[in-house]
Amino acid sequence: MHEASLAGSVLRIVEQAAAREGFARVLRLRLAVGALAAVDEGALRFALAAIAPGTVLDGAQVDVETVPGRGRCAACGAEGPLPALGAACAASTSTSSSTSAPGPTSAARSRR
Numbered sequence: 001m002h003e004a005s006l007a008g009s010v011l012r013i014v015e016q017a018a019a020r021e022g023f024a025r026v027l028r029l030r031l032a033v034g035a036l037a038a039v040d041e042g043a044l045r046f047a048l049a050a051i052a053p054g055t056v057l058d059g060a061q062v063d064v065e066t067v068p069g070r071g072r073c074a075a076c077g078a079e080g081p082l083p084a085l086g087a088a089c090a091a092s093t094s095t096s097s098s099t100s101a102p103g104p105t106s107a108a109r110s111r112r
Helices: 003-021 041-051
Strands: 026-034 061-067 070-073 079-081 097-100 108-110
Touching: 003 026, 003 041, 026 041, 041 061
Parallel strands: 026 061
Antiparallel strands: 026 108, 070 079, 070 097
């Protein structure tokens, strides 16, 4: 279950932002998780809830958005949705593709 490790990384990132930006509490945490990342949302929520008490995430509302997979076909260069790893390209029918990550998102909204 890599969700516990992900939750720990999320907490570390938020705590670093709190130290840098001077806030003590997160009211709402918004995460974007790639559909191809094999992350169990329930397990991630459970892990975050388990480590939150006594931290800047204590009591924070957690929103998790699943971001569709995207990829680039190695054969023709077409970019587009990638419903599953190894899925065929709609343009060339090649199954050789690379995934691309979503852009940066806001990880936390805080109140000073």
